[in-house]
Amino acid sequence: MKSIQKKYDALIIGFGKGGKTLAAFMAKQGWQVAVIERSALMYGGTCINIACIPTKSLVHSAENHVPYADAIAEKNRLVESLRKRNFDMVDQFPNATVITGTASFLSPGTVSVRLADSGEEVTIAADRIIINTGAKPVLPSIPGLNASRRVFTSTTLMEETKLPERLVIIGAGYIALEFAGMYAQFGSEVTLLSRSATFLPDEDRDIADAVQSILIAKGIRIELGALVDELVPGGDTDTIVYRQAETRTEIKATAILIAAGRQPNTEDLNLEAAGVRQDSKGYIVVDERLQTSTPNIWAIGDINGGPQFTYISLDDFRIIRSQLFDFKPHSTADRIQVAxxxxxxxxxxxxxxxxxxxxxxxxxxxxxxxxxxxxxxxxxxxxxxxxxxxxxxxxxxxxxxxxxxxxxxxxxxxxxxxxxxxxxxxxxxxxxxxxxxxxxxxxxxxxxxxx
The missing domain is CATH 3.30.390.30 (FAD/NAD-linked reductase, C-terminal dimerisation domain)
Incomplete structure (x- = not known):
């Protein structure tokens, strides 16, 4: 093992809502704190850069009939502004350090970081470590998917400056519906392919039917019980082949959004070296106080398998704060109703x-x-x-x-x-x-x- 470059009171891996808020709070109390973030384009976390804020910006622009290219430009301006503000939120403290690189555990108290700018590996240590690396879209195993140039995730589709003429969305959850609504309002021809034969299966039928009617009125085509067999790349369009019962259907697309769920960002962490246990889906197992199987390590935000909302990550901050500082005890058991x-x-x-x-x-x-x-x-x-x-x-x-x-x-x-x-x-x-x-x-x- 390389010699330890520096030891911190707390190390936070990931710049999400809970992590950055915790880092700023700890620094304000006089702690030596480090935040490790893989990419400078993700300062501030998922919400600000590739999720809540950019999507809501686009929804707002679509509702107000802003041309798509202008909406993307405004989204980019907003995100860049908030990214800087969130970086400054932590960097303003002389005892807080932002390290841009990829973290990997060497032991429960030490982490190796491959720096993004130089590729150099440094080793740092901390008395307390908080994992806050979030989640990312799942790419299902569909024949032909990897060969296509028209396949996007919710992150990459928002980088496109040209509005897709025909957008096919594989999935029908919240992300899929949000993108379907805003791209239809921008003028795309949108089709939703839902594996489930029931639209919004968790909702009461009167609510689900009302949502479905609103989306259909916007020109969105919703195909229920649609199982995608393959994706065939083509010249001007790709072809998606799907089945409904015994019926085989083909549909053309100039863009394909994969919105089939999310998975935890853990692949580089080497959690075994830290003794941190994961569940069957790869999420980090935590107790009501967000403590992992290793006592000095906590997991907050999307990575711990809880509800994937920014405001839950903020409440995770409160739970950690209540343990490490003189605040009223707080745990996930206190979350009775969450909107x-x-x-x-x-x-x-x-x-x-x-x-x-x-x-x-x-x-x-x-x-x-x-x-x-x-x-x-x-x-x-x-x-x-x-x-x-x-x-x-x-x-x-x-x-x-x-x-x-x-x-x-x-x-x-x-x-x-x-x-x-x-x-x-x-x-x-x-x-x-x-x-x-x-x-x-x-x-x-x-x-x-x-x-």
């Missing part, structure tokens, strides 16, 4: 139990639904599509869950989540005085239908 949003147009947002989930758990429920078109705010925004839905415990009047498919739902759902966390009776949301015209005042009408 989520799918940024199609209009966005689909949800918190808590869906109707079928609540019934499956044995609750007696009261359910209310309301067309989004009843909202004055939705009407004046000229976005009347969608539906509001609430599920309430008939025995306690507590809100069990809420699903909102409407403009501004990603904001409105947080109000419902707060009421649920506070253990408030649904009548509080029913009877609150809201501003007008706003989407939130629709909660008056939605919960009034409960009683």
């Amino acid at each position: 989520g949003a799918l940024f199609i147009t209009p966005p689909l947002s949800h918190v808590g139990l869906r109707e079928h989930e609540a019934i499956g758990k044995g609750y007696r429920v009261k359910v209310a639904t309301l067309p989004a078109s009843t909202s004055t705010r939705a009407q004046l925004l000229n976005r009347p599509e969608g539906i509001f839905k609430a599920v309430v415990d008939a025995d306690t009047n507590l809100i069990l869950g809420c699903t909102l498919l409407c403009s501004d739902s990603s904001e409105l759902i947080n109000l419902v989540q707060l009421a649920m966390h506070a253990g408030l009776d649904y009548t509080v949301l029913r009877d609150t005085i809201y501003t007008h015209p706003s989407m939130s005042e629709s909660l008056n009408d939605l919960f009034a239908k409960i009683g």
Whole structure:
């Protein structure tokens, strides 16, 4: 082993939301901290560079009819600005060091880093190590896929400055639907190939049907139960061959987006040398305090197999902070209800139990639904599509869950989540005085239908 170049109080591998926030906090407390990031283009992490921020920028541009090339340019400007700001967030501290390179464990307390600029390998040590390397798209084994020049992931498609004429998306999860919606609004001819015979299988059928109708109205073709057999590269287009039951179909594409799930970024870490255990899918196994099988090593963000949301990574920071500093104890067990949003147009947002989930758990429920078109705010925004839905415990009047498919739902759902966390009776949301015209005042009408 090479001699240790430097020893730190804490080493964070990966520049994601939880990692960078933790690094800045530790440095502010006077700790010697290092952050290792594989690429200078990923300072700030996945969300800022290749996920939440660039995709939402493109969704916003698509909704406002910005030409695709201009939308890509604006996305790039925004990402570059935020990348620098996030680098400075850590680099401002003299006792915090950002190292650009690839990390590999040598032992539970030492890491070898192959520097990106020189290729030189250095060895550093730390009393505490936090793994924050995130996840990446899965590329399925489809014959012909590797030979195609038209295959993209969610990362690489956003680098294209020319709008694809015919976009075929393999997958029908949140990433697939988000890309389908925004590229259709930019003017691409979009087809979704879903392995599942049921659209959005986790949702209640009334919600799933409403989402499907909205996407179809945008011109998106949705093929359910579609199993891709092969991809045939061609001159002007590629051909995707897929089966539905016994029917074999071919479709042409100028671009193919693979949105078939994600997998952990662990291939270079040499986790065995650190004694860090992984699950069957390769994610790092952690306890409620995000501690791995090695006591001085924690795993935060997407790499630990939890919900893959930036705000979960931020909460992971709080969990680590509560252990290492004088803060109220906090763990994953405290996450009772976490809201989520799918940024199609209009966005689909949800918190808590869906109707079928609540019934499956044995609750007696009261359910209310309301067309989004009843909202004055939705009407004046000229976005009347969608539906509001609430599920309430008939025995306690507590809100069990809420699903909102409407403009501004990603904001409105947080109000419902707060009421649920506070253990408030649904009548509080029913009877609150809201501003007008706003989407939130629709909660008056939605919960009034409960009683």
